[in-house]
Amino acid sequence: MKMKEELTPSQIVFELDKYIIGQAQAKKSVAIALRNRFRRKNVNEDLKDDIIPKNIIMIGPTGVGKTEIARRLAKMVNAPFVKVEATKFTEVGYVGRDVDSIIRDLVENAVAIIRTERMSIVEKQAKKNAEARLVNQLMMEGYGKELENPEEALSQNEVNARRRKYIKRLLNAGDLDRETLEIEVADTPGPVMIGGMDDMGVDLGSIFGNMLPTKMKKRKVTTKEALRIFTQEESQKLIDMEEVSAEAVEKTEQMGIVFLDEIDKIAVSDHKNGVDVSRGGVQRDILPLVEGATINTKYGPVRTDHILFIAAGAFHVAKPSDLMPELQGRFPIRVELDSLTAEDYKLILREPQNSLIKQYVQLLKADGVYVEFTEDGINAMAEIADHINEETENIGARRLHTILEKVLEDVLFSAPDLLRGTVTVDREYVDSRMMGIVKNEDLSKYIL
DSSP: OOOGGGOOHHHHHHHHHTTOOSOHHHHHHHHHHHHHHHHHHTSOHHHHTTOOOOOEEEEOOTTSSHHHHHHHHHHHTTOOEEEEEGGGBOOBTBSSBOTTHHHHHHHHHHHHHHHHHHHHHHHHHHHHHHHHHHHHHHHHTTTTGGGOOTTSOOOHHHHHHHHHHHHHHHHHHTTTTTOEEEEEEEEOOOOOEESSSGGGSEEHHHHHGGGSOOEEEEEEEEHHHHHHHHHHHHHHHHSOHHHHHHHHHHHHHHHOEEEEETGGGGSOOOTTTTOOTHHHHHHHHHHHHHHOOEEEETTEEEEOTTOEEEEEEOOSSSOGGGSOHHHHHTOOEEEEOOOOOHHHHHHHHHSSTTOHHHHHHHHHHTTTEEEEEOHHHHHHHHHHHHHHHHHSOOOTTHHHHHHHHHHTHHHHHHGGGSOSEEEEEOHHHHHHHHHHHHHSHHHHHHHO
């Protein structure tokens, strides 16, 4: 079986098809971009650095799958991924976020991926160490003291061994789950900011990391929670964080994917009528990241030369050609995503592995209520989504979330109190809950 990063373009599209309906051209473009990363690994060293990613601009209205394509692509190969909105950033010198934080967030994502992988490897040993630590603490709290019998000729070591065995048996049986004890845990404060509040300053922790002192605090927890905390701490001890950091930097540089949403909002489409001056500034600040820069992070310097940037926007007012030429040149691949039709909405409700219908079926099943969606019920919801999107702001498949929530509102509210049974969602059921809203245009705009 092929490694995930060695998937062929057709295999990548096949995987994306499980979650995203339509948009064949966009899927094809990202599949080629992902495959090119594997190809680059097998290129001669003297050429490897010169092969840069072919960054992509996705053009299309909201709710047609732009973000989901990028997110699923990253998840498919376990690549570091961040989604950022271009409008969150403003020109350096104005109030706003520092664009370098994009890369710092990306490397944090890579660290989380690698740490999780390493923790799964050491999990068994970490649990064993954590249990021993918890047993020792419970012994200090006096648990198992009743097993000590002065009349028995046992050494202290033998008595302690008996107590440990007894406490361990109680823990494994869950008999001590609700018992409480006081433990010391790391005190993790929020970001240490300079330059103002959250989005207006720089987080010192993101740059200096472990150089900042770790404070400890006492906390009262159940033995079950203590075991979870101790297991995490013991896992950390078994992991070489220097190796994790180095691997995270490498993974970020070679496999990182940045999704720049709302790129059209920073395009300067009208130079004469006093357009917000910060738009051009944001483009100038983002440009070095896309061209190739070195960003300092708490895990070490990260080069951005081979990070894949996928930008997206509706481009209703501005056009990709309104972006500054240097930035345009760094996004050579342009793909236009199709607006969704009623037929697409039917497929979106039914087909994907994580479809909304499947999600609601499982949610209500937890309360013992079984929901069945008939074909004509699905068709009715798809037609309503299509109609409302045409009449008001087109938000694509996101409209289905609102519609399903309204259709199932009564069931979702009453499910915990209902007797176990089946609810059939057919066209009649949908119409009875939606037609009054759909026909009243003002109400429809407000609710849907």
